[in-house]
Amino acid sequence: MDFTLDETQREIADLATGILRKELDHERTWHDAGYDTRTWRALADAGLFSLALPADLGGDGLGVTEISVLLAEIGRAAAPVPALAALAYGVLPVDALGSPRQRAAFLPGVAAGETLLTAALHEPSAPLTAKPRTRAETDGGRWRLTGTKIGVPFAAAAERILVPASTPTGTAVFLVDPAAEGMALASTPSSSGLPESSIHLDGVAVSDEDALDDHAPGEALATVRRFALAGAVSLADGVLAGALDLTSAHVGSRHQFGRPLATFQAVAQQVADVYIASRTLDLAARSAAWRLGSGLDADGDLDVAAYWLAHEAPAALGTCHHLHGGLGVDVTYPLHRYYSLTKDLVRAVGGSASTESGVASCSSN
Numbered sequence: 001m002d003f004t005l006d007e008t009q010r011e012i013a014d015l016a017t018g019i020l021r022k023e024l025d026h027e028r029t030w031h032d033a034g035y036d037t038r039t040w041r042a043l044a045d046a047g048l049f050s051l052a053l054p055a056d057l058g059g060d061g062l063g064v065t066e067i068s069v070l071l072a073e074i075g076r077a078a079a080p081v082p083a084l085a086a087l088a089y090g091v092l093p094v095d096a097l098g099s100p101r102q103r104a105a106f107l108p109g110v111a112a113g114e115t116l117l118t119a120a121l122h123e124p125s126a127p128l129t130a131k132p133r134t135r136a137e138t139d140g141g142r143w144r145l146t147g148t149k150i151g152v153p154f155a156a157a158a159e160r161i162l163v164p165a166s167t168p169t170g171t172a173v174f175l176v177d178p179a180a181e182g183m184a185l186a187s188t189p190s191s192s193g194l195p196e197s198s199i200h201l202d203g204v205a206v207s208d209e210d211a212l213d214d215h216a217p218g219e220a221l222a223t224v225r226r227f228a229l230a231g232a233v234s235l236a237d238g239v240l241a242g243a244l245d246l247t248s249a250h251v252g253s254r255h256q257f258g259r260p261l262a263t264f265q266a267v268a269q270q271v272a273d274v275y276i277a278s279r280t281l282d283l284a285a286r287s288a289a290w291r292l293g294s295g296l297d298a299d300g301d302l303d304v305a306a307y308w309l310a311h312e313a314p315a316a317l318g319t320c321h322h323l324h325g326g327l328g329v330d331v332t333y334p335l336h337r338y339y340s341l342t343k344d345l346v347r348a349v350g351g352s353a354s355t356e357s358g359v360a361s362c363s364s365n
Contacts, residue, residue, distance in 0.1 A: 003286040008062070009069045012051065016073040019043055024079055026334065034157055034195040040081045043074075044113025052091050053107050064092055064227065068234035068289035072282075075238025076245070078337040080194060082118075084348070085153040086110050088231020090117025093162060093173075093224045097212035102175060106160060119162035120149035120199055121228055127151075127350035128225055129164075130218070134201065136165035136172055143167075143211075145174065145182075145204040151347060155185055155197035162212070162224055163201070170217040173224055174206045181205070191340035226302060230292050232348040233285040233305040239345065240278045240313050243338040247271065247320040250327070261323070270319050277316040281308050306349040313342050 005013060023042040043049065051066045053059020060066075067087050074083045091110055094102060094117065109115035123129050134147025145165050155161055160175040178185060182204040185197045214220040248271060251261040261267050284305035291298035317339045321328035328335050349355060 003283065003290065005069065009066060012048065012066055012069050013073050015046055016043065016048060016070055017077075019046055019048075020073065020077040020079055024077055026078075026080075026337065034154065035082050036080045039079055041113045043081070043083075044111065047111075049087065049091070049113060050111040052087070052095055053111055054095070054103075057103065057108055057111075059107075059111065063293045064230055065289050065293040067092060068230060068285065071231055071234040072238035072241070072285070075235040075240075075341070076242040078239060078242055078334065078341055080192065080337075082116055082154045082157075082194070084231050084235050085118040085158070086116050088227050088234075089119035089121070089153070089162065089224075090158075090160075092227040092231070093119070093212065093220075094175075096227075097173070097214075097220055097223060098175075099209070099213065101209070102212075106175070109159060115159040116154050116157050117160055117162070118152060118154045118158045119164075119224060119228060120152045120155070121164065121225065122149065122151045122350075124148060124150055127347070127354050128228070130171075130221065130225070132164045132166050132171060132221075134163065134165045136167045136174070136206075138168070139205070141207075143172075143174070143206045143208075145176065145201045145206060147201050149199040149201075151188070152197050152199055153190075154195055155199060156187070156195065161199070163199075164221045164224065170214075171221045172214060173212045173220045174210045175212070176201075176204060176206060176210065191343040192337070193340070194344070226292055226298060229302040229306055229349060230285075230289050230298070232345050233281070233302070233309050234289060236309045236313055236342065236345045237278075237282045237285040239338050239341050240274075240281055240316060243317055243320045243335065243342075244271075244274050244278045246335055246338070247274065247323050251323055267323060270323060274316045274319050277308075277312045281305065281313065284308050303355070307355040309349055310346045310352045310355040314346060317342050 019042050023039045050059040051062045055061050121128050136143045163176045164173045182202045184200040188196050188198050190196045212220045254261045288298050288301035288305045291301050327333050
């Protein structure tokens with residue numbers, strides 16, 4: 001399969017790259033808002049968050065493949081913006097599974113850069129769980145949600161949080177207001193400094209109108225998880241490629257013993273190892289996004305991409321640090337942004353143990 005970007009995807013990548021080069025300033029203070037709002041708004045104003053919206057909501061009617069291209073470019077710049085949460089955790093599943101009312105209520109705001117969506121996919125000791133311990137119990141024509149979620153990105157700033165829960169007959173995914181009665185959010189640290197929260201739900205009231213459409217038992221949660229994995233590996237694809245670009249430029253310009261570091265065989269071999277890791281993750285991420293966007297079974301490809309991210313990307317970033325020497329750990333140098341984002345993304349796909357079990361399950365099938 002040829003995953004060379006088509007004309008539309010190339011235009012998306014070029015537009016995103018141009019905006020990021022112009023607007024992104026890592027020296028600008030953004031921690032008060034939790035992310036770089038100026039860069040985020042510039043991307044929104046260019047129409048890049050409308051890619052997956054249907055035409056009746058002012059969008060381009062595209063899908064996960066084009067969103068994955070955008071996420072990769074954002075990752076390549078290590079931009080501190082809520083792209084993964086808003087687009088992969090929010091826009092894609094709500095567009096695919098939301099009712100007309102839900103889509104009209106929440107998608108245009110995200111497309112305009114004015115609101116955020118996110119998803120609560122992890123529970124204590126159960127990353128990306130398919131069997132949530134969070135319960136949804138009926139109560140006089142509505143539901144009451146009770147349970148704990150961890151590692152929820154941008155929860156406090158979100159308009160709605162997609163919350164998977166177990167019901168008496170299976171699972172469901174609800175759109176929950178983070179300010180709802182019974183919701184308790186506690187800020188938790190991340191490697192990148194981007195905001196995350198743990199959430200405790202104590203009888204939070206929701207209705208059937210807040211639930212995403214479940215075409216088959218458990219399918220809503222499975223769809224949300226697929227989009228989340230596709231988004232995470234696509235963002236990581238760009239992060240690793242950006243770290244490789246940074247490292248290649250450094251060893252090509254830094255001289256030792258009168259010649260560039262890149263001309264030393266040992267250095268060239270280590271850069272080659274990072275290149276192989278980067279290209280493999282790129283192929284796995286593109287294949288997974290393409291299959292998902294084409295309506296094909298993407299679970300195996302998503303598992304492979306998540307495994308490669310969790311097992312190979314941290315080691316590749318470690319090599320990049322090594323090749324930079326002391327400069328690599330200097331906080332005024334950009335490499336640490338790529339490393340910290342990679343650590344967060346490894347957690348986003350469930351970590352090493354979870355991805356190992358996913359690949360093992362894929363192989364057995």
